[in-house]
Amino acid sequence: MKGDGTVHWLWVYPRAWHKRYGDELAALIEDLEHDDDLRAVDRLDILRAGLQTRARGRRRRATVLATTGAVTLASTLGALTIAGVLSSPPSPSSRCSVEINAKTGKVLWERGDCGSLPRRVTGASTLLKPHTSQGSPSHTIYLLPVVRAPQSSQPSG
Amino acid sequence: MLTSLAAGPKHGHALMKDISVFADVRLGPGTLYGAISRLEERGLIAALPADDRRRPYEITGEGEAVLDASLAELGRVVAAGRSRLRSLRTAQGGSPQPALHGGRA
Numbered sequence: 001m002k003g004d005g006t007v008h009w010l011w012v013y014p015r016a017w018h019k020r021y022g023d024e025l026a027a028l029i030e031d032l033e034h035d036d037d038l039r040a041v042d043r044l045d046i047l048r049a050g051l052q053t054r055a056r057g058r059r060r061r062a063t064v065l066a067t068t069g070a071v072t073l074a075s076t077l078g079a080l081t082i083a084g085v086l087s088s089p090p091s092p093s094s095r096c097s098v099e100i101n102a103k104t105g106k107v108l109w110e111r112g113d114c115g116s117l118p119r120r121v122t123g124a125s126t127l128l129k130p131h132t133s134q135g136s137p138s139h140t141i142y143l144l145p146v147v148r149a150p151q152s153s154q155p156s157g
Numbered sequence: 158m159l160t161s162l163a164a165g166p167k168h169g170h171a172l173m174k175d176i177s178v179f180a181d182v183r184l185g186p187g188t189l190y191g192a193i194s195r196l197e198e199r200g201l202i203a204a205l206p207a208d209d210r211r212r213p214y215e216i217t218g219e220g221e222a223v224l225d226a227s228l229a230e231l232g233r234v235v236a237a238g239r240s241r242l243r244s245l246r247t248a249q250g251g252s253p254q255p256a257l258h259g260g261r262a
Binding site for chain 2: 018
């Protein structure tokens with residue numbers, strides 16, 4: 001059974017594994033060939049173990065990819081949530097409602113936490129019915145903070 | 158494999174021969190090196206400088222701890238097995254006993 005080329009079967013192993021253990025396994029095969037102790041079942045064992053190692057590497061890569069994907073998705077969702085894109089609407093206490101004069105844009109009154117933070121008009125505000133206040137047509141508009149750090153808010157008016 | 162390396166560092170061929178002597182199991186070359194790579198990855202064995210292409214391996218401290226724990230567990234199983242076998246033989250050799258509680262004699 002000497003020199004029947006069994007060492008060439010090591011191609012079934014992944015490249016990294018082959019680089020690390022290939023020489024040693026080839027030396028072991030040569031030792032067994034030298035002792036006339038390399039059996040047919042050993043050749044099958046080498047093939048089976050090589051394919052198993054390759055499959056394990058693929059599973060590990062798939063796990064790493066899945067983990068990386070999950071972490072990336074979680075990070076993206078977290079960033080979007082912090083930016084307020086996916087956050088649930090603020091509670092009423094964090095809303096600021098103002099009534100403005102439809103013609104002049106003058107603020108007639110404000111209610112809620114209307115701090116100095118930058119705010120944006122919510123889509124819901126456009127649904128509010130216009131009404132008349134102090135003799136002029138006006139709208140009540142709800143403003144929501146664009147970015148809002150957690151804080152206790154108190155109605156200002 | 159850890160048991161074999163507990164007797165001292167060995168390369169692949171020496172491991173194969175030693176295991177076949179004390180465990181009466183002949184590991185295939187692929188199985189042997191699959192185990193070597195996994196044990197080295199887990200830090201239970203460590204490679205020593207290669208002698209030609211034949212690299213010897215030694216058991217690590219962590220490997221010794223794992224071997225110790227495995228042997229203790231095996232010891233408990235062996236002790237339980239022996240104890241139950243003794244009881245069985247005693248029961249078979251002694252007076253017949255009812256198989257079920259409440260059985261009629």
